[in-house]
Ligand code: GDP
């Protein structure tokens with residue numbers, strides 16, 4: 001998926017102008033990418049149309065090449081589709097009790113999310129009470145109690161002999177008496193959507209004034225998650241969605257479809273099994289994830305602002321010919337410094353995170369002066385052909401720069417590392433765009 005997209009954009013980057021045919025070709029690949037990311041066909045079709053309308057005939061912004069312009073439009077439209085601003089869970093003010101009902105299929109992550117949410121609300125100064133309304137799954141009540149305890153949040157339970165409607169009502173009375181201001185109902189799910197489940201949820205809603213019905217869906221289930229959201233939306237009515245298990249391989253296309261199809265916002269995303277792993281949903285991050293490009297957009301923006309096109313082209317040639325040398329290294333270090341440190345740039349490229357540990361030292365001011373001294377102590381030939389640096393040459397360089405051998409060795413190692421990484425930077429410096437890691 002990602003490789004494919006990158007190929008398209010790489011090809012576009014090489015062209016001076018974007019014709020209608022170019023846009024069409026690019027969007028064809030984007031379409032495939034979206035479908036592979038589990039975005040529903042209906043949504044993809046509509047999306048293609050809006051992008052096409054915008055892209056063809058659009059002015060290419062100065063500082064961006066046509067290919068980057070297409071990326072920008074695709075990205076913006078994805079964000080638009082998911083709702084441009086982050087949505088919030090609506091809570092009543094002060095001591096009034098906000099009732100939140102968690103709904104969803106079995107295993108979607110309701111109980112876990114209930115506890116996570118309680119922790120979040122508690123840390124914001126709310127006083128949440130959890131109610132164990134799943135009386136079907138044997139371990140459900142204990143699970144909620146254990147998680148609630150970990151969060152320091154009280155769990156109201158009446159065992160598994162009562163029906164969920166009565167439990168919810170009793171929990172509400174308890175909340176009123178004990179001055180809780182949020183009541184979260186952890187309800188039961190079924191393996192599949194069924195009438196009993198829907199009826200039970202509707203009954204609770206009838207017995208109690210539920211302020212927010214929050215649907216929990218498993219992002220890993222892709223298209224199914226979208227169908228689930230649609231059905232729950234119709235039969236029970238939902239106010240918002242939590243998309244769980246986004247820490248896994250899910251590409252997140254469901255987020256796009258759910259918003260587009262139900263019209264309801266994604267409130268949070270589950271990023272792991274730990275109780276702290278509940279995050280606010282950011283449409284722009286999700287757009288990047290769906291495109292599988294990391295924060296390529298902001299990378300482009302940053303790079304564009306600082307890199308002189310000509311220099312980049314020159315550098316590209318050098319990578320091609322594999323003649324990247326120490327002079328170029330020095331120059332790129334200076335450029336990187338202007339971009340806020342190499343690591344801040346590399347951080348934005350998926351799969352690069354693990355490789356950047358020592359990199360910031362490369363652009364440390366003091367360090368750079370020493371490096372410059374070492375590089376200037378090299379002969380021009382050593383600078384352009386680093387492979388000839390043998391121990392005696394290194395010793396001479398060390399002496400010339402007033403540093404010890406170890407530091408020269410470190411410089412050479414960092415140089416090799418930088419060379420390798422710059423080659424992998426997709427498109428930025430005109431590198432070859434190496435294999436990408438997992439997002
Ligand atoms: P419920 O049946 O809807 O109440 O689902 P549970 O809360 O019991 O969760 C089912 C499983 O999914 C449990 O093993 C959870 O630890 C796991 N789970 C829930 N949310 C997440 C998440 O965001 N990421 C990951 N990796 N696992 C999750």
Ligand code: MG
Nearest residue numbers: 110111134140
């Ligand atoms: Mg549960």
